[in-house]
Amino acid sequence: MYLGIDVGSVSTDIVIIDNGVNVLSSAYIRTSGSPIDAVKEGLKIVKGKFLKKYRKEPIIRGVGTTGSGRKLAGVLVNADVVKNEITAHAVATSFEIPEVKTIFEIGGQDSKIIIIRDGVPVDFGMNTVCAAGTGSFLDHQAERLGIPIEKFGKYALMARAPARIAGRCTVFAESDMIHKMQLGYSKEDIIAGLSDALVQNYLSNVGRGKEILPRVVFQGGVAANIGIKKAFEKELGYEVIVPKNHKLMGAIGAAMLAKEEMEKDGKITGFKGFNVINTNFETKSFICGECPNNCEIVQIIENGKPIASWGSICGKWDL
Secondary structure, X not given: OEEEEEEOOXXXXXXXXXXXXXXXXXXXXXXXXXXXHHHHHHHHXXXXXXXXXXXXXXXXXXXXEEOOOHHHHHHHHOOOEEOOHHHHHHHHHHHHOOOOOEEEEEOOOOEEEEEEEXXXXXXXXXXXXXXXXXXXXXXXXXXXXXXXXXXXXXXXXXXXXXXXXXXXXXXXXXXXXXXXXXXXXXXXXXXXXXXXXXXXXXXXXOOOOOOOOOOEEEEOXXXXXXXXXXXXXXXXXXXXXXXXXXXXXXXXXXXXXXXXXXXXXHOOOOOOOHHHXXXXXXXXXXXXXXXXXXXXXXXXXXXXXXXXEEOOOOOOOOO
């Protein structure tokens, strides 16, 4: 079995897969600004689910980490592979849907597009500046409308005449949405309009200059929203596929990359084991100050002992 950990700004996703890349156990939890706690909680959940289902301890042969917090997660568990999310998503999606040519990935705080040709990522784009193309944009608007985000997609599908909403900026979108509410537009039409606005924002910003070809695969937390899926299909004119494990593709890809690495020359994993759950980790940051660079150093401390640090240009504090 192999463990994959994807630490993002909004969610932390952890999976255990077998040799056939079947997901045996998984956890999808909020990072909540504390990636260390999220990783420990996620490991506790996947181990507990595995024990309950299979009545035995999972034996991990390799561990991979990805996402914006991949380096930190890699240190916590002593990962065998630490890879960027573009590679992880491309590997997992190409395995599940070999004909994929375009990947849309929309999370809570950022969004990506990955262009695949012959199973290899050849181009990508990311948006981390404007929230109008992300899940947090939808969450905020759903809250304003008094509708649970889980029902957002169903409302969008009930629209008769979607409202036109300027989606290039969250501020403009919000003021436009309020204006439409005051004019008497139904919630269904407003939500469908917001879905269209998010999709148009995504395609014009993240997808700008990219050759978007089918098959298109849509993943990330927002892929659960059927309204956004339909808005993409309306805009593109062809089917958009949402994989079964759309929330976990990064973690699955990380586990697959760990599997590939550990199968080389029969390597032995460095994974610390699930006892990491009970380990006390702390972070410490300080300014070095020993030269004009004034590097900001971040240290990871395990049970009172520094185990990793980064931030120094000269490497003085590297462990």
